[in-house]
Amino acid sequence: MDFTFDARTEELRARLLAFMDEHVYPAEQVAHEQRERLSSPWENPPVVEELKAEARRQGLWNLFLPDAEHGAGLTNLQYAPLAEITGRSPQLAPTATNCAAPDTGNMEVLAQFGDERQKKQWLEPLLAGEIRSAFAMTEPDVASSDATNITTHIRREGDEYVVTGRKWYISGAMHPDCTIFIVMGKTDPDGADIRRQQSMVLVPRDTPGVTVKRAMRVFGYEDHYHGGHAEVIFDEARVPVSNLIGEEGGGFAIAQARLGPGRIHHCMRLIGMAERAIELMCRRAVSRDAFGKALAQQGVVQNWIADARVAVEQLRLLVLKTAWMMDTVGNRGAHTEIQAIKIATPRTVVGILDRAIQLYGAGGVSQDFPLAELYAGARTLMIADGPDEVHQRSLARRELKKYR
Template sequence: MYDHFPISDHAKKMREKLLQFMEDHIYPAEKIYYQQVEEGGRWCVPPIMEELKAKGKESGLWNMFLPHDAGEYKGAGLTNLEYGTLCEIMGRSSIGSEPFNCSAPDTGNMETIFMYGTEEHKAKWLKPLLDGEIRSCFAMTEPSVASSDATNIETRIERDGDEYVINGTKWWSSGAMDPRCKIAILMGKTDPDAQTHKQQSMILVPFDSPGVTVDRHLSVIGYDHAPHGHAEVTYKDVRVPVTNILLGEGRGFEIAQGRLGPGRIHHAMRSVGQAERALEMMCQRGMDRTAFGKRIADMGVTKHWIAESRCEIEQARLLVLHAAYMMDTVGNKVARKEIAMIKVVAANMVQRVVDRAMQVHGAQGVSQDTTLASAFANARTMRLVDGPDEVHRETIAKLELKQYRN
């Protein structure tokens, strides 16, 4: 893999250290984590996670997502390609990212504040986020409009003297249920009469502001994803200082594009890691169980599923690494088609692989006794996160056809 996409010695060392950390600490903690979530009232922080975070900090595998190294905001100095290889490893476990402060949506929010926030924003919000003291959410999707077209967004951000007043309802604000969620980056409309892509802005909203109400949590095919969770949130006459606007009025789409490119690499490579673990489980289960006088792994259909899964994982990984390489070398704008392609390919691939693993596990595969059922629910959401497959396919086709138009 690295012959085609070479990574630095620094990245290789981090990768080896991360692999060992996962074996020593993350996988053994999975059952403890979910047991503590059940026993602690679900929307409480499991003690085991704070222990893992402390170990993550000590290991030096902290804030690996941040490529920058500016002043007090220290990043790992990794390229998109290099960090992508680490995302694959963390993606093997549903709790694999938070111990290193590399969880969505916090990573995207931290990048956004780093790139577009003022020094005051960074001191107040970025520093505690980077230190893992608080968490955040991203408020973009709305229940009353088709948010796959972000120009539909109706939440209003209206200026009133030295303040902005925010009114609207958001949902699928991942992380909003977490008791540590202290800040939201909200996208809303500041000027409905402006050019279509200049109507929207992004603004920082402290989550304890008067008028911010968490209406309900939203489950994902029955899973509540506690204590992180996803929420429907109402913003009613919420007032924040005008200084909380990011980059200026009408710059929301510009910020969104800067935020989503790297995030799609992260999501896609985590999907590759999730698929790898599902394939391992499929093979192990096939070797351990017999039916009709032979091992399940020796049955023709199982061998075909294993082969198809291996082919699809390798194809997806190479495509994602290629997209990351292009982002690093020619920029996100030039790599737009490749970024859209990985969003479609990785999400569909992981759903197929996990589904096959569930089938080989039989009834156990749909139970709480393995990670497969929750992995399947998560995999299905990947076809919607950051825009549905259909939007990205339209983008791919449009860019492909561009060369044939006069």
């Protein structure tokens, strides 16, 4: 394994770091002030559109998509350090570069499984950053950690599918530019193979029978920058049969293909969040005195900073190894590593953010610093894309199988 950045990665890193320093970090406070003056909290502050235009002008656009026809054509190993950089400002940088979830996963699905009409109608405007999208999978009435539990029904009537079900925590659905849902439901609920019961269909937001009911909060945050996390009702919503993605019964497999890259992208950005936390810890430690000396001279604070640095270096190597394996042996071959980073990264970054919050005292839990919101996002990723315990169960079974 060789994790040395190649020339293209180094060049993109340099440009992206400059973009962050010159445009993104200065825009954080501006975006906050502009949002308070908007008629709807779900609209993008004007500075976000300015960032998108600048990122596109600089060629820092769709970096996540390995498909050279539609994206930057980077490998996972090349993209990893770039996603880490955007993770330092998770509210602005991923959106500015058109690399924000859930649009990234939806674009990957359409690029890999969509037909030419679907790509023309939905993928192209998503790639251009003209619209937003949502992925409707999680349901409130079942344990969605087991995707075979999904109860949303997709029945065929002639040339239409009729979608009925209740979803929640559907990221991006509150955004006014969210115009399309990828909905996972059951087309064959009584099928013998429980992993062939599900399908995915494209449901435009303005379809009769689709109701975006309310925004769900995450630790009190509505997550406006990501378009919120909505409860969505599908009540006999009808779409053409041509809106099926792939084949009937292929929904579970498509979901797994979508979630693999999504998990590593989250981990890449989490490392950037941890780096931001370490920077904030160090700045606080050298600027504050307590009990007659700087916080930086307190042994416990030194331990927190040292432990955080060690942990981040370990996580980065594990993520880079996983990215390298996905590039060389495919997502299936990297299954163990993907699960390992999904377990280790959010848990570790939550711990680093917790120490940073402690160092900032009351300021750490306030809106004046980014730590509380970063903590909420990192803690949520111990649940999103499959809770840690599900991955631990699967990983343990794979280890035990070697000895049976």
